[in-house]
Amino acid sequence: MLNNRYFKDIFEGMELPEVAKGPITRIQLVDYASASGDYNKLHYDEAFAKKAGLQGPIAHGMLVMAMVGSYITDMVKDGALKIFKIRFAGMTNENDTLTFKGKVVKLYQENDENLVEIEVASQTQDNRITTQGSAIVSLK
Amino acid sequence: MLDRKFINYEFDPSEKKVTRWEIAQFAKAIRDFNPIYFDINEAKKHKYKDIPVPPTFYTKYTFSGEKNFFTTLGIDYRKLLDGGREFKYYSQCVAGNIVEYQTKVENIVEKEGKRGKMDIVTAITSGKNRETNEKLWDTAITLVVYH
Numbered sequence: 001m002l003n004n005r006y007f008k009d010i011f012e013g014m015e016l017p018e019v020a021k022g023p024i025t026r027i028q029l030v031d032y033a034s035a036s037g038d039y040n041k042l043h044y045d046e047a048f049a050k051k052a053g054l055q056g057p058i059a060h061g062m063l064v065m066a067m068v069g070s071y072i073t074d075m076v077k078d079g080a081l082k083i084f085k086i087r088f089a090g091m092t093n094e095n096d097t098l099t100f101k102g103k104v105v106k107l108y109q110e111n112d113e114n115l116v117e118i119e120v121a122s123q124t125q126d127n128r129i130t131t132q133g134s135a136i137v138s139l140k
Numbered sequence: 141m142l143d144r145k146f147i148n149y150e151f152d153p154s155e156k157k158v159t160r161w162e163i164a165q166f167a168k169a170i171r172d173f174n175p176i177y178f179d180i181n182e183a184k185k186h187k188y189k190d191i192p193v194p195p196t197f198y199t200k201y202t203f204s205g206e207k208n209f210f211t212t213l214g215i216d217y218r219k220l221l222d223g224g225r226e227f228k229y230y231s232q233c234v235a236g237n238i239v240e241y242q243t244k245v246e247n248i249v250e251k252e253g254k255r256g257k258m259d260i261v262t263a264i265t266s267g268k269n270r271e272t273n274e275k276l277w278d279t280a281i282t283l284v285v286y287h
Binding site: 080081133 | 174
């Protein structure tokens with residue numbers, strides 16, 4: 001979708017196709033706890049999460065950032081990610097399905113590289129934004 | 141309010157070997173089934189020397205050293221909010237690489253928000269390839285700690 005072959009077709013303001021992923025199951029939360037080493041019980045222990053005032057387990061912020069990362073790498077194929085930043089805007093709950101969105105905000109050249117800056121966000125089925133961020137990618 | 145003596149504090153460095161198994165485990169957990177994370181031939185087709193790490197794989201290496209970041213700085217988990225992350229990538233890390241990384245507290249500043257006064261802690265963990273000394277990544281961590 002975004003690589004040098006199509007560089008001439010990319011423009012500022014261009015919206016990337018939306019992709020939905022999920023629902024984020026308890027199994028995935030346990031898988032991510034194990035893969036990342038973040039065993040905070042808020043992410044898989046229902047009684048613990050409720051005691052902390054939540055409806056139930058919530059997704060690790062970094063799991064959501066990782067899923068945004070996959071959305072970007074799927075869009076840019078062999079392009080190299082240079083910068084990737086995320087602000088956590090809201091909680092992603094267990095069983096939420098996330099829709100990932102992106103938009104090209106800047107196209108420029110630096111040190112002979114074709115660079116694209118995109119804005120990204122994740123949104124739940126009930127329209128809550130859970131992460132907002134941006135990425136700079138060097139196209140190949 | 142956190143003690144400002146921790147500004148510029150450096151944690152001990154850590155060293156880890158990146159394995160294909162861990163990359164596959166991480167990719168599965170984030171439900172990214174791109175074959176470059178599972179199949180060495182696919183990775184090579186895309187010009188990687190071995191299985192590459194996904195962009196946020198370095199989450200495993202957020203804080204270096206044996207000492208716990210939060211207890212060292214005296215951060216109470218109940219007053220903590222994760223403000224966000226920024227990764228900068230310098231070169232591609234692949235399975236088989238030994239990474240060396242170190243965490244440094246960049247700054248602690250006070251701000252006032254809707255929920256009252258807070259400290260904004262920024263820390264940076266920088267990683268390099270131990271064999272080649274090549275810089276691999278920086279993770280900038282922003283934490284909000286309410287007073």
